[in-house]
Amino acid sequence: MTACEQFIAHPERKHGKIRLAFGPDEELGARGAKLFDVDHFAADFAYTIDGGPIGNLTYDNFNAAQAELTICGTSVHPGSAKDTMVNALLVASQFATKLPQEETPEHTSGYEGYYFLTCQSGTIDEVKQTYYIRDHDRESFAARKRFFTEQVAAFNSQFVEPRISLTLFDQYYNMRDIIEQHPIVIDLAVQAYESCGITPVFKPMRGGTDGCIISHKGLPTPNLFSGTENGHGKYEFVTLETMEQSVNVIMAIAEQSAALSKTFQLEGISSLTQAVKNRV
Known part of the structure; x- marks a missing residue:
C-alpha cells in the first residue's frame, strides 16, 4: 500500500498496470490462494510480499502433503487386559518412532525433507495424529509419501484387523518448476534489488507460500522479502x-517492468511474457 501511495504522490515515476490482491495467508490453509482467480487477475506475472529477511528472493519451496491418522484401540480394565487391550496411545507413539528420527524439522536444513508430527490427541480407545510430509524434490516427495503409506500397512499387518486408517493429500508444490520457465520474473527482481543496493539472497524456502499455489495455477509468482524475522514464534x-527497503524494491520492479514493456511495445509486442519468449 505504501508503494501505491508513493506512485500516486509521484506521478513522474512511470509504471504500467499494477494489480493488487489481498487474502488470508497460507498458514490458514492457503484458502485465499486456492480461490484466487488467475484469469480475472489478468497479469503476466506477480510477486507475493510474504515475509523473510532483507534480500530474500524465493522461488524454491517445499512440495507438501498432510497425513491424518486415526488409530483405533481396544480399552478394557487393566486388571484383565492381557492379550486383549490395544492401547491406541502406545500404537501412536510406536508409529511416530518408526519414522526416520533424523528426518524431522529439528534435524534437517536446506534441501533436506522431513516428516513432522504436528498434532496428536486421544485416549486408549482412539488417537488422532497429523503429520506434514515435505521435500523440495518431486520424486523424493513421492517416495516419502509411499514410505509413509507402507509404514501404515506394516503396522496394520500386526493386528487381526487394521487399526490405523490414513487420509493423505497434497497441499502444495514447489514453484521452481514454474518459475524456471519464466526467468523474467527473477531477472526483474534481481535488477530491482541491485538498483536499491540490496544483494539478492537465494535460499530454499522450508515451507510454502501463496505464490507456489498461484504459480501452479499459471501465474508465476515468486516471493519478495518484507523484512520479518523469527517467523511463527513469539520473537x-x-x-x-527493512519495510522501507521492501517498498523501494516493489517500486523498482514496477518501474523497470514499465520500461521493458515500452521497449517491447515499440516492437509491436503487447505481452511482456511473450516478448521475453520471443527474445529467447
Missing part, C-alpha cells in the same frame, strides 16, 4: 527500515 519482529 517475530520487523524493522521499519
Whole structure:
C-alpha cells in the first residue's frame, strides 16, 4: 500500500498496470490462494510480499502433503487386559518412532525433507495424529509419501484387523518448476534489488507460500522479502527500515517492468511474457 501511495504522490515515476490482491495467508490453509482467480487477475506475472529477511528472493519451496491418522484401540480394565487391550496411545507413539528420527524439522536444513508430527490427541480407545510430509524434490516427495503409506500397512499387518486408517493429500508444490520457465520474473527482481543496493539472497524456502499455489495455477509468482524475522514464534519482529527497503524494491520492479514493456511495445509486442519468449 505504501508503494501505491508513493506512485500516486509521484506521478513522474512511470509504471504500467499494477494489480493488487489481498487474502488470508497460507498458514490458514492457503484458502485465499486456492480461490484466487488467475484469469480475472489478468497479469503476466506477480510477486507475493510474504515475509523473510532483507534480500530474500524465493522461488524454491517445499512440495507438501498432510497425513491424518486415526488409530483405533481396544480399552478394557487393566486388571484383565492381557492379550486383549490395544492401547491406541502406545500404537501412536510406536508409529511416530518408526519414522526416520533424523528426518524431522529439528534435524534437517536446506534441501533436506522431513516428516513432522504436528498434532496428536486421544485416549486408549482412539488417537488422532497429523503429520506434514515435505521435500523440495518431486520424486523424493513421492517416495516419502509411499514410505509413509507402507509404514501404515506394516503396522496394520500386526493386528487381526487394521487399526490405523490414513487420509493423505497434497497441499502444495514447489514453484521452481514454474518459475524456471519464466526467468523474467527473477531477472526483474534481481535488477530491482541491485538498483536499491540490496544483494539478492537465494535460499530454499522450508515451507510454502501463496505464490507456489498461484504459480501452479499459471501465474508465476515468486516471493519478495518484507523484512520479518523469527517467523511463527513469539520473537517475530520487523524493522521499519527493512519495510522501507521492501517498498523501494516493489517500486523498482514496477518501474523497470514499465520500461521493458515500452521497449517491447515499440516492437509491436503487447505481452511482456511473450516478448521475453520471443527474445529467447
